[in-house]
Amino acid sequence: MTLKGWRESTPGGWITEAGNALEYKTGSWRTIAPVYIPENCINCMFCWAFCPDDAIIVEDGKMVGINYDYCKGCGICARECPAKNKALVMGEGEEG
Amino acid sequence: MVQEKVAITGNEAVALAMKQINPDVVAAYPITPQTEIVQIFSTYVSNGLVDTEFVTVESEHSAMSASVGAASAGARAMTATSANGLALMWEVVYIAASNRLPIVMPVVNRALSGPINIHCDHSDAMGARDSGWIQLWSENTQEAYDNMIQAVRIAEHPEVQLPVMVCLDGFIISHAMENAQVLPDEVVKEFVGEYVPQKTILDKDNPVTAGPVAFTDSYFEFKRAQSEAMIQAKPYILDVAKEYAKLTGREYGLFEAYKLEDAEIGIVVLGSTAGTAKNVVDKLRAQGVKAGLLKLRVFRPFPAEELSAALGHLKALAVMDRADSFNAFSGPVYAEVAAAMYDSGAQTKLINYIYGLGGRDVGLEDVETVYNHLARIAESGKVDQRLNYVGVRE
Numbered sequence: 001m002t003l004k005g006w007r008e009s010t011p012g013g014w015i016t017e018a019g020n021a022l023e024y025k026t027g028s029w030r031t032i033a034p035v036y037i038p039e040n041c042i043n044c045m046f047c048w049a050f051c052p053d054d055a056i057i058v059e060d061g062k063m064v065g066i067n068y069d070y071c072k073g074c075g076i077c078a079r080e081c082p083a084k085n086k087a088l089v090m091g092e093g094e095e096g
Numbered sequence: 097m098v099q100e101k102v103a104i105t106g107n108e109a110v111a112l113a114m115k116q117i118n119p120d121v122v123a124a125y126p127i128t129p130q131t132e133i134v135q136i137f138s139t140y141v142s143n144g145l146v147d148t149e150f151v152t153v154e155s156e157h158s159a160m161s162a163s164v165g166a167a168s169a170g171a172r173a174m175t176a177t178s179a180n181g182l183a184l185m186w187e188v189v190y191i192a193a194s195n196r197l198p199i200v201m202p203v204v205n206r207a208l209s210g211p212i213n214i215h216c217d218h219s220d221a222m223g224a225r226d227s228g229w230i231q232l233w234s235e236n237t238q239e240a241y242d243n244m245i246q247a248v249r250i251a252e253h254p255e256v257q258l259p260v261m262v263c264l265d266g267f268i269i270s271h272a273m274e275n276a277q278v279l280p281d282e283v284v285k286e287f288v289g290e291y292v293p294q295k296t297i298l299d300k301d302n303p304v305t306a307g308p309v310a311f312t313d314s315y316f317e318f319k320r321a322q323s324e325a326m327i328q329a330k331p332y333i334l335d336v337a338k339e340y341a342k343l344t345g346r347e348y349g350l351f352e353a354y355k356l357e358d359a360e361i362g363i364v365v366l367g368s369t370a371g372t373a374k375n376v377v378d379k380l381r382a383q384g385v386k387a388g389l390l391k392l393r394v395f396r397p398f399p400a401e402e403l404s405a406a407l408g409h410l411k412a413l414a415v416m417d418r419a420d421s422f423n424a425f426s427g428p429v430y431a432e433v434a435a436a437m438y439d440s441g442a443q444t445k446l447i448n449y450i451y452g453l454g455g456r457d458v459g460l461e462d463v464e465t466v467y468n469h470l471a472r473i474a475e476s477g478k479v480d481q482r483l484n485y486v487g488v489r490e
Contacts, residue, residue, distance in 0.1 A: 011257055013194070014195075014308075
């Protein structure tokens with residue numbers, strides 16, 4: 001997202017385009033990141049249900065990975081993962 | 097056009113102006129000495145003389161919040177307050193300005209607590225000087241009425257879009273009966289026109305978000321743009337004044353210069369004390385003293401260049417503040433006038449007088465004290481004391 005200069009800002013900070021939160025990559029807030037271990041995943045969708053953002057990528061009813069553009073690294077998915085060997089663990093760095 | 101001459105108090109005149117403006121929403125809470133404005137206005141609502149949605153809120157914080165909500169929805173919104181009521185509104189007062197909502201609010205100036213007091217000084221509105229509102233100050237009932245009507249046009253001007261406070265001195269103006277000329281209802285209706293908001297939260301075809309969060313990456317840009325709106329507002333305020341003068345014959349500027357052109361000593365003053373001080377100027381002129389006066393009407397935006405151009409030739413100038421800043425330096429108006437004078441390179445000697453706190457009466461002799469002090473400074477070329485108080489018992 002290109003940040004605008006003050007002359008291009010809308011008066012009063014009003015947002016005039018719907019849905020532009022998509023352009024705001026909140027993943028930049030992350031200090032720790034979930035690492036996905038596919039072989040441990042039981043596709044229970046707990047991570048998808050608990051994720052407070054929309055960072056769990058699901059295809060054809062199956063968990064396939066993490067959208068690091070929006071994952072803030074809160075760790076809820078890793079905590080809630082019920083698999084015997086966790087399919088989500090928190091790691092250091094950009095993508096765990 | 098025939099204007100009616102009526103005997104009317106400041107509060108009645110403001111309420112009448114509000115009736116003639118016929119705002120979409122008025123949300124208000126009573127507080128002395130403002131109470132009468134919304135009390136009188138509520139009778140207009142009850143009697144079906146206005147189309148206004150009148151919201152009797154539970155506090156001033158809610159009054160300003162409801163006004164912000166209504167204005168965001170595209171309504172012409174108003175409220176009114178004084179002193180502690182304005183203080184309770186505080187956070188939302190700033191939001192009204194930063195969201196660029198053209199709310200108009202009469203502020204009937206009253207001393208802030210404590211000690212608790214209901215009488216006039218300017219500590220309430222002066223405290224709000226950095227809130228981003230335009231401030232128009234009134235000398236008398238006539239000016240309060242005229243400022244109210246102009247305020248609507250200034251606030252809603254597409255290039256301005258800022259809220260406006262119309263300040264009038266508590267009791268001295270709000271409760272005193274004076275002669276004033278008022279316009280017919282339909283003339284005011286035509287002058288203020290239909291409010292067409294640039295955007296509203298109720299327009300489903302053009303969805304918007306009002307008042308979103310703005311963090312480190314964008315807050316500064318929004319504030320810079322807000323500052324620019326205030327920087328650019330002066331010519332629009334003057335345009336509205338010109339149009340109003342054509343209609344009424346009553347001329348308004350950023351300030352009124354009274355016998356200032358050839359003056360050697362002068363004062364800067366806001367509000368009703370200007371009337372008292374003009375009397376003193378006349379008396380001194382009759383004695384051959386070259387005294388003048390500048391009555392500030394528009395305090396926000398602060399007309400720094402225009403002020404220093406009008407005052408720079410004086411030998412000595414006193415800025416009269418009806419509020420103290422408790423900064424161990426000066427009152428609020430002095431600090432800004434002094435900064436403007438310094439920037440202009442003026443050689444005028446400046447002093448500050450704080451006066452009339454908590455409704456302390458300001459007599460001719462008090463203003464004379466100030467001019468006498470100025471005459472001594474003009475003669476000696478030396479400022480003996482910058483910060484002075486007049487009318488307080490030693």
